[in-house]
Amino acid sequence: MKILFYDTKPYDRESFDALAKKYPELEIEYLATDISENTVRLAKGYDAVCVFVASDVSGKIVRALSKRGVRLILLRCAGFNNVDLKACEEENITVMRVPDYSPEAIAEHALALSFAVNRHIHKAYIKVRENNFSLMGLTGVNFFGKTAGIIGTGRIGAAMCRACHGIGMKVIAYDKFPNSALGFVEYTDLDTVLRNSDLISLHCPLTRETYHMIDLEAIEKMKDGVLLVNTSRGALISTRDLIKGIRMHKFSGVGLDVYEEEQENVFENREDDILNTSVTARLLSFPNVIVTSHQGFLTTEALEAIAMVTLENAKGFENGSPEKANIVRV
Ligand code: NAI
Numbered sequence: 001m002k003i004l005f006y007d008t009k010p011y012d013r014e015s016f017d018a019l020a021k022k023y024p025e026l027e028i029e030y031l032a033t034d035i036s037e038n039t040v041r042l043a044k045g046y047d048a049v050c051v052f053v054a055s056d057v058s059g060k061i062v063r064a065l066s067k068r069g070v071r072l073i074l075l076r077c078a079g080f081n082n083v084d085l086k087a088c089e090e091e092n093i094t095v096m097r098v099p100d101y102s103p104e105a106i107a108e109h110a111l112a113l114s115f116a117v118n119r120h121i122h123k124a125y126i127k128v129r130e131n132n133f134s135l136m137g138l139t140g141v142n143f144f145g146k147t148a149g150i151i152g153t154g155r156i157g158a159a160m161c162r163a164c165h166g167i168g169m170k171v172i173a174y175d176k177f178p179n180s181a182l183g184f185v186e187y188t189d190l191d192t193v194l195r196n197s198d199l200i201s202l203h204c205p206l207t208r209e210t211y212h213m214i215d216l217e218a219i220e221k222m223k224d225g226v227l228l229v230n231t232s233r234g235a236l237i238s239t240r241d242l243i244k245g246i247r248m249h250k251f252s253g254v255g256l257d258v259y260e261e262e263q264e265n266v267f268e269n270r271e272d273d274i275l276n277t278s279v280t281a282r283l284l285s286f287p288n289v290i291v292t293s294h295q296g297f298l299t300t301e302a303l304e305a306i307a308m309v310t311l312e313n314a315k316g317f318e319n320g321s322p323e324k325a326n327i328v329r330v
Helices: 010-020 059-067 085-090 103-118 122-128 155-166 190-196 216-221 241-245 279-284 299-319
Strands: 001-005 027-030 048-051 072-075 094-095 147-151 170-174 199-202 228-230 253-254 290-293
Touching: 001 290, 010 027, 048 059, 048 103, 048 299, 059 085, 059 253, 072 199, 072 299, 094 299, 103 122, 103 155, 103 199, 103 253, 103 279, 103 290, 103 299, 147 190, 155 199, 170 299, 190 299, 241 253, 241 279, 279 290
Parallel strands: 001 027, 001 048, 048 072, 072 094, 147 170, 147 199, 199 228, 228 253, 253 290
Antiparallel strands: none
């Protein structure tokens, strides 16, 4: 099986190359460029393409892949909201993902953002480098004894619940399907989580139902001085309303690993670009906001797991026995 990898960085190649020799039946070619209307033609002659979280796998791209004989799309990530699944079904292209690589990697990043923005580590780091040892503006709060509100308690949300519980927080949560393994978590409705939490962390997938679940109405319900963290998908939060909320002084801090309009930025060095929109710049203009660029997954353990499951997905498909749980359907 010949697989064309799009949008690869050195750390991707490293983790896949380390395992590739165990899969002699798979022939891998890496491209740095992402899949697009211009680069999709490079997939001619390949059985599969492997793409990542920000890759454009819209209907047009899917049809172009099908025309070139591609039968399998390997997502080396968990989320699949960037894929037109209906088009894949129509073109008889199988889509496989890595549903569960290292939930702790993302949960720990959510926690890192929470700690950093609460204790102003982003400001303190710069200040000390400038020989400014003043503590003005650096006061945070103790998390111990406070309430964490976790929205979505699947694999990552559950890891976040455990982490928050571990630092002495009371954990309340909202999920359509409560996780009975989390005995220490108090499940409640979304409104109660919004109204009672000191830290709110989002861990549900982006669906039609969850799109903009954090809008102005939701923000107004939150406690004054709440800390909001999103490591899930940008469009769970209406950025326009978030900016209004920040200007209303609603938040003590906001930590975003994902945000709307991140697509063009994600994993690119754009330091010499004049950006077309001002969303990122506006978010970055607030002293109590930390933005990272979709790096929640970026740990050695997660990269290894992603490589292993992706190569197993390819092998299983090739052998006619794909892991059913990893196939994404409409
Ligand atoms: P999961 O499928 O294990 O858990 C999602 C949970 O959300 C489930 O328990 C589900 O019942 C719940 N849910 C679904 N719809 C809901 C709704 N309307 N209201 C409340 N809860 C709802 O998914 P997992 O692995 O925990 O991932 C969560 C999200 O994290 C992914 O969808 C992805 O968008 C994001 N992610 C971000 C990464 C990053 O690098 N920042 C890396 C990997 C995933």
